[in-house]
Amino acid sequence: MGGLPLLLLFGPTGVGKTELILRLFPGKGEVISADSMQVYRGLDIGTAKPSPEVRSLVPHHLIDILDPRQQYTAGEFVHRAEELIPQIELRGRIVVISGGTAYYFRNFLYGLPETPVANLEVRKRLLDRLEAEGLSSLYEELNRLDPVAGERISARDTYRILRALEVFYSTGRPLSSFPVPKNPRLNRTYRLIGLMRDREELYRRIDARVVEMFRQGLPEEVARLLACGYGEEDPGMRGIGYREFFQWGRLGCLTLSQVKEQIQIDSRRYAKRQITFFKSLSGVQWMHPDSIRSLADLGIYL
Numbered sequence: 117m118g119g120l121p122l123l124l125l126f127g128p129t130g131v132g133k134t135e136l137i138l139r140l141f142p143g144k145g146e147v148i149s150a151d152s153m154q155v156y157r158g159l160d161i162g163t164a165k166p167s168p169e170v171r172s173l174v175p176h177h178l179i180d181i182l183d184p185r186q187q188y189t190a191g192e193f194v195h196r197a198e199e200l201i202p203q204i205e206l207r208g209r210i211v212v213i214s215g216g217t218a219y220y221f222r223n224f225l226y227g228l229p230e231t232p233v234a235n236l237e238v239r240k241r242l243l244d245r246l247e248a249e250g251l252s253s254l255y256e257e258l259n260r261l262d263p264v265a266g267e268r269i270s271a272r273d274t275y276r277i278l279r280a281l282e283v284f285y286s287t288g289r290p291l292s293s294f295p296v297p298k299n300p301r302l303n304r305t306y307r308l309i310g311l312m313r314d315r316e317e318l319y320r321r322i323d324a325r326v327v328e329m330f331r332q333g334l335p336e337e338v339a340r341l342l343a344c345g346y347g348e349e350d351p352g353m354r355g356i357g358y359r360e361f362f363q364w365g366r367l368g369c370l371t372l373s374q375v376k377e378q379i380q381i382d383s384r385r386y387a388k389r390q391i392t393f394f395k396s397l398s399g400v401q402w403m404h405p406d407s408i409r410s411l412a413d414l415g416i417y418l
Contacts, residue, residue: 125214126221126394127311128387130322132405133214134166140411142173146204148197149178150215153355156184158341161334162357184352187275190223218393226297235286242278262290307415310400319384326380356382
């Protein structure tokens with residue numbers, strides 16, 4: 117098993133990553149999850165977390181490691197992944213980094229941007245403003261000060277909006293002006309495999325998966341999280357599949373069916389953004405999941 121390539125397996129939400137892993141890697145590989153939401157304990161259905169049965173067949177790492185109130189950064193992902201890789205290889209297993217959080221893959225491959233360390237004084241002022249003015253006001257400000265970063269960052273992403281403003285007010289420079297590494301930093305053999313389906317097929321799968329989430333009890337899962345004291349401001353509750361329920365609560369006139377439909381819409385939009393981002397990476401071999409029959413199809417030979 118020595119000298120096996122590192123496998124980076126990614127694709128948009130709903131494309132079929134977990135099914136492929138379950139088909140190819142029992143007894144052969146271990147997964148390092150590159151998913152910014154599956155790290156949170158208690159967020160199971162809405163994040164499409166691999167079931168305990170799947171995880172018993174193929175061990176998964178970086179799942180259920182944080183409380184929903186904790187922030188999880190790309191830097192932390194890279195650090196944890198780098199620690200796990202040699203441990204997995206010592207067990208004679210294939211390392212599979214798999215998920216859909218695109219910038220985790222970019223930062224793992226190329227390294228982290230050369231941005232300054234946190235400025236706690238500036239961050240405190242921004243948090244006070246967030247409470248007083250609201251997120252939309254700060255997002256509008258970011259778009260004035262750094263329209264490039266504003267284009268890249270979701271209007272709902274509190275952490276990244278605050279971080280971009282923190283960098284600007286700490287340095288006088290927009291976040292987008294800091295250099296991003298462009299050359300792969302990995303000194304080893306690796307495979308970049310992107311999973312792709314026809315867009316219509318992918319959207320059908322996404323819609324069906326959301327329906328299945330509701331059947332499995334997504335509204336009840338959200339209710340349990342709220343009963344535990346988690347709220348809209350917590351990082352774990354800002355993901356697709358959870359934030360839509362807060363809109364339901366605010367408006368008071370939406371039905372659960374409309375919440376379901378909004379989750380489907382948001383998921384399809386997210387998939388489109390993922391595809392755009394992943395296609396910006398070089399050296400990717402794009403494959404339909406159903407065409408992959410063996411490890412050899414991925415360039416891995418035991």
